[in-house]
Amino acid sequence: MLGPLVAIVGAPNVGKSTLFNRMVGKRDAIVTRQPGVTRDRLYGEVNRDPLRFRLVDTGGMTPNTAAPFAAEIMQQAITAIGEAGVLIFVLDGRVGATAIDRDVATLLRKSNRPIVLVANKIDTEKHEILVHELHELGLGEPLPLSAEHGRGMNELYERLETHLENAPEQEDETAIDPPLRVAIVGRPNVGKSSLLNRLVGEQRVMVSDIPGTTRDAIDTLLTVGERRYLLIDTAGIRRPGRVREHVERYSVMRAKTNIERCDAAVLVLDATDGIAAQDTHIAGYIHDAYKPLVVAVNKWDLIEGREKHAKKWEEDVRERLRFAKKAPMVLISALTGQRALKILDLVDTVHAAGSIRVGTSELNRWLEQAAASQKQAGKQAFRVYYATQTGVLPPRFAIFCNDPDKAHFSVKRYLENSLRDRFGFGASPIRMQFRSRRGEDR
Structure with missing residues (x-):
């Protein structure tokens, strides 16, 4: 209770x-x-x-x-x-x-x-x-x-x-099975609160055409069948130079904090406005927090010739949201409900991918094969010895090598992409820590 x-x-x-x-x-x-x-x-x-x-x-x-x-x-x-x-x-x-x-x-x-x-x-x-x-x-x-x-x-x-003493008690709906915490983030006036209200089915959060209506982060419990979500509606995140009010500055700080505490983030874009520079910055906040991401392009009902624009949006997201190249995308209308529930399916998918555990022996068979295709010449070449998974959500790996300082960015990127493809991590962020046998980390 x-x-x-x-x-x-x-x-x-x-x-x-x-x-x-x-x-x-x-x-x-x-x-x-x-x-x-x-x-x-x-x-x-x-x-x-x-x-x-x-x-x-x-x-x-x-x-x-x-x-x-x-x-x-x-x-x-x-x-x-x-x-x-x-x-x-x-x-x-x-x-x-x-x-x-x-x-x-x-x-x-x-x-x-x-x-x-x-x-x-x-x-x-x-x-x-x-x-x-x-x-x-x-x-x-x-x-x-x-x-x-x-x-x-x-x-x-x-x-x-x-x-x-005589007041009725409320049931604790989160005590038995903790819900999946989903932060709904984006620029002001892209339809975040409208999306939450559509998902919940009631006017849980105030909706207005005036940007900046939501000030606090609002948590709402949602049950769909046997699935449970804690939806976090956050204040719109503007460019730092456009945050004038003290209240709004604090709201933006709180929005970033709620990205940190979520299990997955839904980045809401405005289909009528295209991808703005601030959208890429918000995607960067999510990336830096190592949170799974779903991209929801809202107000799709207002786009004429939607079929021909769908592919263009997909290309733009992959090209311009460089932190969201692998993130699943869905074209929605919070107003009509079109594909709104699809967001929850995608959230489940990226969260499940981030929960995958890989056995140590299987992981090291992969590492041996990946290292063989990245042979480096010379005595001082970077070499990997073995790896172990240290955690999930996000998946975390310790890779032991001869010298962490020699782990070039291109090698890290290759190993991450190979690991992602081999074990089905999909769009989940991955943390890789390179360690020497002497205990040095990078």
């Missing part, structure tokens, strides 16, 4: 994400003074003996307004409220209850969920007098708290413990 779910809700810029980070013990949510940074639902876990529960951060709720993304953010927050067993309603204690806070309070009363009313940004005792007016909301005793400094956190946990 995962434990019950607690949702943090409230108006924009009252410190919800700061409180979320304080409770989960790490900086999962982006925090800034700019209102409206959190837009989707962001989940984390809180382990504080004897409490154990899941926590969800939501975007700033603005009922009855027509601000950009307001309706989408409200829908995400309402979904989180429906999932949760307990609500933490956060207000800015120094400002008092605003008209938006009162509208949110009205909505929360209808949820029939236990509510902990938190007056945030009360950094010192002298500010506590400001919270008394919050009694007018009729949601119980307001709790003075400073999420930034940790003040009042013990009392918050005490109140939560009282409510959580």
Whole structure:
């Protein structure tokens, strides 16, 4: 069991994400003074003996307004409220209850969920007098708290413990069989969130025509038959020179971090825009992280004469995405669903290839044959002696030789390609470490 779910809700810029980070013990949510940074639902876990529960951060709720993304953010927050067993309603204690806070309070009363009313940004005792007016909301005793400094956190946990005793627990769907972690990456506005929503079958992530809508990395569990995936929707990665906002810079850093933690990456391209230089850079990030890659060319439904353009796209990907020459490619439409599920089949294929183990005797028979075709003349020639596989995902090999410094790039490339073809590693990245018998590595 995962434990019950607690949702943090409230108006924009009252410190919800700061409180979320304080409770989960790490900086999962982006925090800034700019209102409206959190837009989707962001989940984390809180382990504080004897409490154990899941926590969800939501975007700033603005009922009855027509601000950009307001309706989408409200829908995400309402979904989180429906999932949760307990609500933490956060207000800015120094400002008092605003008209938006009162509208949110009205909505929360209808949820029939236990509510902990938190007056945030009360950094010192002298500010506590400001919270008394919050009694007018009729949601119980307001709790003075400073999420930034940790003040009042013990009392918050005490109140939560009282409510959580009767809150329903959630099943831990990942405990028995860990899902395959799939990062969906690409430039802004290529359709990453639309693809995730198509795969999941619900509006899990906000979709907009405005580039840069997704700020945090959002994890979504997906089950297809007996296959299980944890889909990670990431912020669009722009060229460094075009990343202006501090928030966006942090989003890009988080996107790269999520490439590091995934089992496979799906690079989404825009069929209407061609391959951009930044696409090649993102493919390079995936390559440097040694992650299996699937290339998904989105918005294929918008291309006229699709059949004649298909081969051209294949050629362009192989030629221009030099880090993705062997990666499988699929032409999709997140809007219509065309071939969207094919992505998961390809992810399974590249992940399975990266899981292959080769016996030591079979590996050394290959090495002997490969070395024989790469004979070098002269006394100081590079020679290989034997090899062993040291790991999988990615497949890792230690190759013992006379001198790692003499392992020329062309020899390494030849051995990697030969190894890939011989044992069926396909598009999986391979790590080869050359070692001397004296223990020196390269």
